[in-house]
Amino acid sequence: MTDKPHLDQEALTELQDVMEDEFDILINTYIKDSSDRIAHLRSALEQEDADGFSKSAHSFKGSCINIGAPRLGELCSEAEKAGRDNRLGEAAAMVNAIESEFRQVEETLRRFLE
């Protein structure tokens, strides 16, 4: 498992600085976007679509890195590789790990907004 932090405080502060009033919108967008991505990962898994799974994980990884959630980004990166290598057998556990990590990130982010 990764030892990266759940949230990168420094990155978040900078984003706050850049986004100003729109920081809330950004966070909410990210949360909504991420829920969709997880749903998409699950459906790709059901349809045994390794390519779709990998691409979805790749995009999710990008937005996690950008928002300052490096541990979640790392999990997505592993899922992307598994998809690319057609190792979907391991993927269900990965999606679970991603989802649980995301819940944690989401909770922290929501606290951050208050």
Add this chain to the structure above:
Amino acid sequence: MDDSLSDNRPLKILIADDSDSDRLILKTLLRRLGHEVEDARNGEDAVGIFRKSGADIVLLDALMPVMDGMEAARHIKALAGERLVPLIFLTSLSDADALVRCLEAGGDDFLTKPYNRIIIEAKINAFNRMRLMHRTLSHHRDVIRDRNRQLLEEQEVAKRVFDNVAHTGCLDAPNIRYHASPMSIFNGDVLFACPRPAGGMHILVGDFTGHGLPAAIGAMPVAEIFYGMTSKGFSGSDVLREINQKLCRILPTGMFCCAALIQADFHLNQLQIWNGGLPDGVLIRKNCVFESIASRHLPLGVLGATRFDAVMEVFRTEPGDTLLMMTDGVMEAENGDGEMYGEERVKRSLDDVSNGRSPFDAVMAGIRSFTGKRPEQDDVTLLSLEMAEESELAGVSDGLQQSALEGPAEWHCVYEIQDRSLEQFSPLPLLLHICMEVPGLRHKSGEIYTLLAELYTNALEHGVLGLSSDWKTTPDGFGRYYAERERLLRAVSDHFIRFTLTHTMTDRGGQLTIVCEDSGSGFNYLDVSAVGSESGYSGRGLMLLQKLGRSLSFGEYGTRAEIVYDWHFSEVAAREGRANT
């Protein structure tokens, strides 16, 4: 497109990313930097937006649904055409192959996630500078291309004008062969030939210093003067003086025209040649004896009128003799080793002439085998003029152009030329000009000129100067005759030659009466059978006069000659009818 060259205005940036949060971050970042941003969720939308409203810089996520970044990049580059639209891939890709594919698809750079606003700003600025530089270069290239195209079009038009003014005249005469470079529009070489109204022709071979437009502009007045004066009957020396004076006035210092003027008289079988700065010409006698025609003058356009010497060298010839004149291009034709053809090789190439080869072909073949190129690729101008029987050249002077103006029909004029002007001035062009004002006489310029010239020459040489035409029948005497003529002319005083011209209309056309009187001591005009008698008309001239005029009469002990010349409407109409078909 419509953007100005200033780099201060906000850039229009198109971004495409399927991740809403990433897109939001990037859009906000770029807006904070002062740019206008449009965004798309996938490649297809991005291409659509680009097609509709364009963009200065495009940022594309590599992996997107519907159409990925690489395919979108190819479309956008194609749409941008010649414009440089920097294309930056947004990526969290890490393997080298994928990054290379992005560049191969037309990407110019990458931005990796997470975004760093300092790096984004630096990259946007760097690419904007590149974009502006590219646009400036493209703009300059377009300007140069347009100018060049415009220049070529203008040159084409100028060439048509040039060709009309500096046409080749009677270079198509059967006794002339020539090679002139057809390659460059304006190579600085000129070659003109013009029939003289009384038979014979003038040929001008010239080589302007420099090439291109300046040389062509200099050539235009040369052509105008050459054709204008020659067809009015001026002598070679007169033409040279006028051209020289004109070129002195119009050419900048350091620019001039090396030239040779040839006045060929097939009737008298003589050549008069003036060579100013051209390579030696060669006169090839029928018996293969060569005579060099060296340059004895500075080029045209160098000396002012007072110091300019327009005296032409006289060469006695026979039919079958050939004159070769050439420009420096012949001497300077290079072979593969950079050696020049040169005078010696020209002479050696003429050895073939004794084998029955024409001098022109011999020299052209010599150049060709030396350079290994076709002579068309060189600036070579070579002229060959063969002396021929006058009768073989009938029709050459038909092309002479006359003024289109209507003129007077009933007139009378007296023109007297005296003393020193007898030496310096020929009244023939002026008198011919006066006669040519009559439309019905315009097509008769050759005959009228011959009448005037014979009368004047006889009045001057035999009447005033008292020279004997007997001398001209032997080569020695020929030279003596002209030397004596020069000497006597310088000393002439208290003499005159007077022309009285009268023109009236008749029922069937018109009648021109020419009276020529001189101050000489006269000759026995009754003894017309005495061909070549002492100080009399030469038989040939007299016969010519009788053939052309309706009546020829002498009076006052031979110092007064009168010729009546009739012309008919029917002849003029027939002539014009021919010309119009």
